[in-house]
Amino acid sequence: MKNKSIKQVTGTAVPVQGNDIDTDRIIPARHLRSITFEGLGQYAFEDDRKQADGKHPFDEPQYSDASILLVNRNFGSGSSREHAPQALMRWGINAIIGESFGEIFFGNSTTIGIPCLTVKEQEAQFLQESIRSDSSQSINIDLDKQLINLGLHTIEFQLIESVRQSFLSGEWDSLGQLLEASQDTQKVYEGLPYIAGFTHLFKEHSTD
Amino acid sequence: MGKTLLDKVWDAHTVRRLPTGQDQLFIGLHLVHEVTSPQAFGMLRDEGLQIKYPDRTFATVDHIIPTDNTKRPFSDQMAEAMFLEIENNVQESGIPFFNEESGLQGIVHVIGPELGLTQPGMTIACGDSHTSTHGAFGAVAFGIGTSQVRDILATQCMALSRPKVRRIEVNGRLGKGVFAKDVILHIIGTLGVHGGVGLAYEYAGDIFDNFSMEERMTVCNMSIEGGARVGYVNPDKTAFDYLKDRRFCPTGSNYQEAVHWWKSMASDSNADYADVVIIDGASIEPMVTWGINPGQVIGINDTIPDPTQAHAGDRDSITEALEFMDFDAGAPIAGTPIDVAFIGSCTNSRISDLREAADIVKGNRVAKNVSAIVVPGSQQVLNQAETEGLHEIFQESGFEWRRAGCSMCLAMNPDKLVGNQICASSSNRNFKGRQGSPTGRTLLMSPSMVAAAALSGSVVDVRTV
Numbered sequence: 017m018k019n020k021s022i023k024q025v026t027g028t029a030v031p032v033q034g035n036d037i038d039t040d041r042i043i044p045a046r047h048l049r050s051i052t053f054e055g056l057g058q059y060a061f062e063d064d065r066k067q068a069d070g071k072h073p074f075d076e077p078q079y080s081d082a083s084i085l086l087v088n089r090n091f092g093s094g095s096s097r098e099h100a101p102q103a104l105m106r107w108g109i110n111a112i113i114g115e116s117f118g119e120i121f122f123g124n125s126t127t128i129g130i131p132c133l134t135v136k137e138q139e140a141q142f143l144q145e146s147i148r149s150d151s152s153q154s155i156n157i158d159l160d161k162q163l164i165n166l167g168l169h170t171i172e173f174q175l176i177e178s179v180r181q182s183f184l185s186g187e188w189d190s191l192g193q194l195l196e197a198s199q200d201t202q203k204v205y206e207g208l209p210y211i212a213g214f215t216h217l218f219k220e221h222s223t224d
Numbered sequence: 225m226g227k228t229l230l231d232k233v234w235d236a237h238t239v240r241r242l243p244t245g246q247d248q249l250f251i252g253l254h255l256v257h258e259v260t261s262p263q264a265f266g267m268l269r270d271e272g273l274q275i276k277y278p279d280r281t282f283a284t285v286d287h288i289i290p291t292d293n294t295k296r297p298f299s300d301q302m303a304e305a306m307f308l309e310i311e312n313n314v315q316e317s318g319i320p321f322f323n324e325e326s327g328l329q330g331i332v333h334v335i336g337p338e339l340g341l342t343q344p345g346m347t348i349a350c351g352d353s354h355t356s357t358h359g360a361f362g363a364v365a366f367g368i369g370t371s372q373v374r375d376i377l378a379t380q381c382m383a384l385s386r387p388k389v390r391r392i393e394v395n396g397r398l399g400k401g402v403f404a405k406d407v408i409l410h411i412i413g414t415l416g417v418h419g420g421v422g423l424a425y426e427y428a429g430d431i432f433d434n435f436s437m438e439e440r441m442t443v444c445n446m447s448i449e450g451g452a453r454v455g456y457v458n459p460d461k462t463a464f465d466y467l468k469d470r471r472f473c474p475t476g477s478n479y480q481e482a483v484h485w486w487k488s489m490a491s492d493s494n495a496d497y498a499d500v501v502i503i504d505g506a507s508i509e510p511m512v513t514w515g516i517n518p519g520q521v522i523g524i525n526d527t528i529p530d531p532t533q534a535h536a537g538d539r540d541s542i543t544e545a546l547e548f549m550d551f552d553a554g555a556p557i558a559g560t561p562i563d564v565a566f567i568g569s570c571t572n573s574r575i576s577d578l579r580e581a582a583d584i585v586k587g588n589r590v591a592k593n594v595s596a597i598v599v600p601g602s603q604q605v606l607n608q609a610e611t612e613g614l615h616e617i618f619q620e621s622g623f624e625w626r627r628a629g630c631s632m633c634l635a636m637n638p639d640k641l642v643g644n645q646i647c648a649s650s651s652n653r654n655f656k657g658r659q660g661s662p663t664g665r666t667l668l669m670s671p672s673m674v675a676a677a678a679l680s681g682s683v684v685d686v687r688t689v
Binding site for chain 2: 034035036038040041044045046048049050051052053063064066067089090093094095096097098099101116117118119120123124127128137176177178179181182185187189190191193194195197198200201203204205208209210211213214
């Protein structure tokens with residue numbers, strides 16, 4: 017159950033500025049009233065877009081083909097809804113670069129194949145400004161060399177090493193690996209006192 | 225060097241080290257609700273996989289259930305479809321289901337502890353970020369996404385990296401009118417909304433030693449608002465006594481053995497922490513948020529921050545929040561008029577919350593122009609409150625008394641703000657649009673402070689009413 021390995025992501029980018037953009041803003045809760053993730057892409061940032069009245073980057077024509085999202089600090093904080101990265105992915109996003117990420121959002125993105133890369137505050141701002149001044153520029157993310165390339169600029173990014181390896185090896189969706197260890201899982205299941213009913217623990221103590 | 229509770233629980237549940245370097249962690253208790261699970265069940269069907277350990281998963285309905293009229297079919301067709309889906313899924317898979325007919329339905333983070341499902345030393349996961357609530361018992365509890373719900377249904381495991389632990393000690397005594405909600409809002413205000421990313425929070429000190437389980441749950445619940453996916457309190461007699469005789473708690477000699485094991489899971493006195501933060505409990509005031517994240521919070525007698533006087537890195541965020549809230553920099557938060565008062569949510573809808581709020585409300589009237597609702601966290605909380613007559617106290621003062629559910633905390637149901645209404649809320653998030661109206665505004669505070677605001681029609685120091 018291996019996925020495709022992700023070594024490079026290349027494409028144009030869309031800057032969405034602001035710290036602490038939470039998952040309620042990425043996908044408002046009313047769109048969670050569904051039993052599938054289908055069609056979520058059109059609702060990404062819906063309320064922010066409405067309030068920006070056509071001026072939100074997700075509505076500006078120069079970014080309509082973008083596949084790399086440029087953000088700032090603590091992007092994706094809040095709710096655990098996987099609908100947030102699902103909506104971004106269905107809008108067309110394949111990778112996200114920012115100063116930091118909400119932890120559950122980071123994990124949810126990883127597991128559907130969207131790398132969230134961490135760069136320094138000034139570097140995140142530099143990338144956003146560069147793309148704002150010329151949206152036709154392509155960004156290349158090299159997960160193997162751990163570098164972001166934009167024109168003549170090269171920026172080193174941070175990514176938890178085990179997660180980076182999982183993209184390179186194609187094991188970012190962990191289900192396949194988890195399924196492999198069913199015997200070891202059964203051992204842990206049988207050995208946990210609260211599942212065994214605690215009686216075996218009593219026996220162990222009495223033979224001490 | 226000793227071990228923390230997190231290390232002990234992690235070690236006891238580790239199946240193996242994965243080739244990527246993450247740990248394959250066994251999840252002892254999996255809680256499921258109607259919003260984040262249907263896609264997971266669907267993925268299993270698509271892959272042809274079975275539920276591996278249906279005895280370790282329990283389900284309820286909370287997010288979309290209406291709190292006024294729960295008669296089926298619901299008027300909201302999408303809500304009805306989601307209900308049919310979870311009913312079908314639990315029936316097919318044999319997962320125990322606490323629906324309304326069971327009399328045990330409620331917000332997943334209220335009923336887990338209430339039923340004694342939540343126990344010390346467990347790993348717990350649920351497709352909801354406030355799963356950290358269960359850490360109050362000395363469990364390691366994670367909020368997860370839908371793909372991880374799928375992983376747990378199929379394998380009872382998750383792939384995770386072990387977090388480091390920050391110990392947060394709150395010592396001394398809390399002042400009058402200061403509650404667990406104020407403690408966690410103070411912690412988030414101090415450490416920031418992303419201060420806990422990559423960390424687990426261990427809450428300790430005099431304040432937590434003396435807290436009831438419900439108070440500990442309120443604090444652990446909001447760990448994620450400070451960026452920490454996991455928050456916990458070491459298990460002690462307060463936790464063991466709370467669990468005794470609850471439906472899923474071991475009985476007789478098994479209970480004695482359980483207590484023995486639970487005690488052994490607490491952090492060692494010489495455990496190693498990433499860092500230790502010490503807070504003086506006496507310095508904590510009744511807290512109110514003024515902005516668009518839970519870290520934008522001040523004491524009731526403080527003034528709203530001025531971006532020109534803030535750190536350069538915070539200026540844009542403060543300006544954005546002031547614009548959205550339509551508040552003035554430098555203005556006092558006390559006296560801010562409110563339109564709606566909401567007492568409920570997985571943070572503050574337990575019986576002690578309702579008792580404290582009723583205490584303030586008793587014999588008084590909700591201000592004109594304020595619509596006020598109380599939503600108990602579970603059917604059991606509702607029944608207990610009605611036995612004590614709390615519903616009459618609320619109703620006589622002008623509050624609506626509702627049925628159990630998440631209600632207006634995230635407004636996936638008919639309970640919503642309208643336009644740019646301001647809501648004094650005992651919930652956990654003041655994000656833009658969180659309470660159902662894209663321009664609606666939320667002020668987070670303790671249930672007592674919400675009650676006091678409902679009576680006066682504006683934000684007020686509960687110590688003065």
